[in-house]
Amino acid sequence: MRVNVQVLLLFSVFVVATCGLVYELVAGTLASYLLGDSVTQFSTIIGVYLFSMGIGSYLSRFFNKNLIAWFIQVEVLVAVVGGFSSTILFLLFDRVASFQIVLYMLVSLTGILVGLEIPLIMRILEDRFEFKELVSKVFTFDYIGALLASVIFPLLLVPHLGLLRTSYFFGLLNAGVALWLCFYFSKEIRWIYFLRASCAAAIVALVAGFVMSDRILAYTESLSYADKIIYSVQSPYQKIVLTKNDREFRLFLNGNLQFSSSDEYRYHEALVHPGLNSVQNPKKVLVLGGGDGLAVREILRYPGVQKIVLVDLDQAVTKLFASHEVLRNLNQQALLSRKVQVINTDAFQWLKNNQEQFDFVVIDFPDPANYAIGKLYSNTFYKVLRETIAPGGAAVIQATSPFVAPNAYWCVVNTLASCGFTTMPYHAHVPSFGDWGFVLASPEKKMHVNSQFLAQLRYLDGPTFEQMRTFPKDMPARQTEINKLNNQALVRYFEDEWASYIN
């Protein structure tokens, strides 16, 4: 069936208009995702885009012959530029210094090409309609297309297709229109084979992009971060990302926030001092996990400590925190101290083979979000830990949020108790994390707490620690299973509780 040429061209207007607006929305959304400050991003993107469309409209006057062929050519270009724009932006985001220049260049290019389309199509149609009818029809379809785009973009496209696939999808629509026109006007246009070939090539490339978009996304992951990424590296174990905004630095491991420079002192003071303060004459301290050196920084405040052994699996982390200027300043060069020995290996394996005893042990592992890490919170691990603590010594364990994941938190407490530890649960408010839990554990029958804290601390003092030991009415201690290698009860608690908190 041969469609009426006017209908075909008006349909093209509709598709072109929808695609045009979608590209604009994609660019605006991406810019606000990646750069933050959505009001500014959206309004500058829309401004640049509309202005570029104006440039395109102006340039349309220089096209005098072969209008259909030019229109097809422009369509193919829009398809390719629009379709790949979001992917290019994603891939370049944390790799180029002036990301904004790339962003606005792409937006301008798309705008100019889209701006060419409507004038060209009006001129193609000028002999087929009366002027008033032409203007009326073209703009009607143009605006209907815009409405459709703006409604389906937030409701259907972003939630179901995602940004990358949305761009490819509309690129394919553009390219499809171009190909259709090629066949329809095959007798009337010059360089028909070249045009057909370029349509086909564009379609192949866009389909490939559409299919691969999941992998591209996994590769970039930039969407996970609210702030600007200033450092990003994939180690054998995790993705390490450092972001920055006006106020603070944030470190993410596999997308999970590890600390914010604005309040990490609360976390690390709460982690180290209650325990270390209470041990008589501590000389040797062991830190398991904590490759950021921030716990070590706190330990180094005790001049009597002569030796600190830090065992962290990931060399990329300990290297980063010993070399990156911002991070080195944050941990006050802790990892470069002569008292500190850094060992990059699996903590359980190391502890099992270790013969040396320590006066205090700081355990700062990631949350037990998977079975690999769950082993490091098991009763078997804690039994080995006991052997590592010198007489009169103690250990402290970070133990996730007792507010969000009470079963997980008390499971750590109960597991330690099942291994013969005397435990002292406490928690602190760390704004970036929320209410955070720790457990002080001692192999001795009784634990004595020294309420005199170092004067230089910013957060912790005697009365504050008294408060931290109190669990309010909505967070009482509970009975849980003991976390063992053969039941991984903690990972199950943790998964359930955090999943329901996030949803």
Place this chain on the structure above:
Amino acid sequence: MLRTGLKTVPTKTEEVEVVVIGGGVSGLSAARWLTQNSGAKVCLLELEDRTGGNSQSGQNAVSAFPWGAHYLPLPNNTNTELLKFLEEVQVITGYDAAGLPIYNEYHLCFDPEERLFINGYWQEGLVPNWSVPKPDLEQIDKFQALMEEMKEAKGEDGRFAFDIPLDKSSADATFRDLDKLTMQEWLYQQKLDSPYLRWYVEYCCLDDFGGTIEQVSAWAGIHYFAARKAQAANSDAHRVLTWPQGNHWLAERLRAQACPDIRTGSLVYNMEIQGKQVLIDYLDLATDQPTRLMAKKCVVATPHFVRERLLAKIPKEAGKQNSKAFTYAPWVVANLTLKQVPGGKGTPLSWDNVIYGSRSLGYVNAQQQSVKGFPEKQVITFYYPVADSSPTSRQAVFTRKQEDWAEVVLQELEKAHPSIRKEVEQLDVWVWGHGMIKPTPGFIWGEDREKAATPINGNIVFAHSDLSGISIFEEAFYQGIKAANQILKT
């Protein structure tokens, strides 16, 4: 050589009190029992270079891994001899106030224990439930309820209907008659025809017996589900004990407790009875030196098909055995070193990873018992029982090349891990021609098995899991002790 018969009469002779032929689990168990309970001078002869029988293992730069049997379910609390052994080798570290064994948690299978790839998803546990239709789930529930009943069921004689060692099971005909049916026939009788349930039961039968539900007896099939009633102080009842090297870990510890005189690479080619003595002629394969052992007693701890040839000259044996009753399942075991086990939706890598609908038994993570959280590389052990054990099929098992088997292995794994090929760094295959005895209908409670276990002349006794009809560690361990006791009592 055994088939054609070696004729040499050795000039070198030695006198020993007891000779154990066969260094698998039953032979080691017999040698251990004799050593622990008598001052007898025992000599153990093993054909292969290593003891352990089907409990073999290998080792590469990444991990140790099993080549055969690879786990021991928590033993029943009444199996005191096995519990005592486990205590001696510190698998059991003590008993709680209620008398329940406390197991060494390095050996209790780490969590997650099992997952099943079904309908595009890794569900936890092996009993199908992910996207399984409701009527099928109901049949599965019904089956499990029946098995729970069977677990508790006792015969008129007061014994459990199903127990381990299986000789302790009730003699009640109500239960023993189940040995006359196939597992499939029994399922039909119970109106259990769900394909999901049938797959699950078949998986279990292949796992322990190397046979399909059409091949193994209902008594054996139910035994799989109903015989294990362990209770532990620090574990759920269904856990298994496992080691990177599989049951070779146990076999090595049995060997350490057995007699010091263990001669591997020793081919026994002739046995005779001379007066009160048993003469055993063997060839040291490394030196080609034939030796005659003159023993007071002998434990034959070999599979049944080997014993026939060993005893060809013993008059009381010849023509007495119905060897056709002893059928075996060939097994193919592959070990793969992977850069990483590919991910997938659902439960992460577990100890036992099974693919629904596959004829293979899936794969086991050899590093499950490592405390290390993030191994650089991974070794998985893939199990494939060849259920069709007709002579032509058995022949085909052997004529296939390593590469052909590797292809079979990869194709099965691709069902759950389409990208596995690019992860593989090494793939080795081991073919077990006689992987395990199959408890076909009538075998376990028939006369052939009983006849095969009867000592000859009071000085040749038999020990092997073939004599139980079920190829599991507990039975081999028990058969060894039973044979040793037959010797000690005479």
